[in-house]
Each structure stands twice: as C-alpha cells, then as structure tokens.
C-alpha cells in the first residue's frame with residue numbers, strides 16, 4: 001500500500017478490532033453506532049497528542065502544585081451530514097468544550113459529485129482548529145468540498161478525521177488541499193464502479209441511521 005504525505009493511519013489494536021466488527025455486515029445498527037463513536041474517540045485521543053498545554057497552579061488536598069491545561073486555540077468539530085454525526089459524541093466525551101458546526105452534503109448517485117444543502121459554523125473561525133469528520137473518504141469530493149467551504153469562511157487549521165479512506169480520496173485531497181492532514185483508521189484497496197470503498201463497510205449513513 002502506498003504511503004501518502006497527507007495521511008496518518010491510526011492502527012491501534014483497539015481501533016483495528018472495533019473497525020473489523022464495524023465492517024462486518026451482520027453488525028446491527030445500535031452496535032454500528034456505538035462502534036463509530038468509540039473509534040472516533042480513540043482516534044481523537046491520538047490526533048490530539050500534539051495539543052499544546054500551559055502550566056496552571058492548583059492546590060490538591062495536601063499541597064500546591066503546578067498542573068497543565070490544554071492551551072491555545074479552541075477546537076471546532078464539523079461533521080459532514082449525515083454520517084459524520086456519528087463521530088461527534090465520542091469526541092465530545094473527550095473534549096466537552098469543543099464547539100460543533102455542521103456541513104450538509106450528499107453525493108449525487110449518478111455523478112458522485114457532492115451537493116451542498118447546509119452550513120453553519122462558529123464565528124472567529126480563523127482562530128480555531130477544525131476537526132472535519134466523516135467516516136468515509138471515497139472519491140474525496142465531499143471532503144474536498146467541505147474543506148473549501150471552511151477555508152472560504154476563514155478557517156486556517158483543518159484536520160480531516162475519517163474511519164475508512166480510499167487511495168482515490170487521499171489523492172484528491174492531496175491535490176486540492178495538501179495543507180489538510182488526513183487521519184484514518186484504515187486505508188482500503190480501491191473504489192468500485194459505484195464509488196463505494198472496497199472492502200469498506202457499505203453505506204455509512206444508512207448503517208448508522210438504519211435507513212434502506
């Protein structure tokens with residue numbers, strides 16, 4: 001499998017285990033939802049390992065000490081609707097102070113191009129770090145479009161977190177948004193003729209919400 005300069009694969013054993021159950025077609029909706037949240041939380045733990053901290057004086061019941069708090073920019077989570085919603089709660093459990101924006105996009109069935117229908121994100125965007133969330137990076141059209149939308153309203157720091165990526169999607173992001181690092185639980189083999197990732201996990205939105 002090729003190495004890409006914009007891709008980090010987070011293959012912690014717990015992530016690999018949970019992703020295997022997630023991919024299994026027998027996994028029911030409730031378990032699928034729980035697993036997406038858990039994988040997102042584990043990914044966020046790794047992706048935030050470079051967050052700067054600053055010293056803070058506190059008093060334990062026994063004495064004073066210098067502790068550490070997370071410093072710097074505020075974090076905004078931006079799920080791409082619908083399936084990105086499944087990743088929000090897991091990350092909020094780790095970072096409850098994060099704000100949440102939303103980007104509504106769906107992929108046209110015939111052209112596979114993203115169609116935009118909603119956007120809302122917190123103000124002062126240039127001072128924030130954005131985590132763009134979507135379980136699937138397939139052709140890359142949705143992720144690239146969402147990055148353009150965020151940059152057009154001032155975002156300067158974007159990381160894209162997905163669960164399954166395809167080589168085609170990673171290459172599109174590298175061509176159009178080389179400044180956006182991608183974090184994925186797995187890089188899969190290829191897309192099929194309908195733009196689905198192989199081996200993949202199927203339609204993430206449908207499996208999360210029990211549609212179809």
Ligand code: PRP
Pocket residue numbers: 080081082083084105106107108112114134135136137138139140141142143169195204205206
């Ligand atoms: C899926 C997925 C991504 C997109 C990925 O959403 O959640 O947003 O497809 O494909 P791409 O990389 O080729 O753009 P979908 O368009 O099916 O919408 P939904 O989540 O509302 O079902």
Ligand code: URA
Pocket residue numbers: 136138195196197198200201202203204205
């Ligand atoms: N969207 C999905 O939900 N799954 C894929 O495999 C590709 C796009």
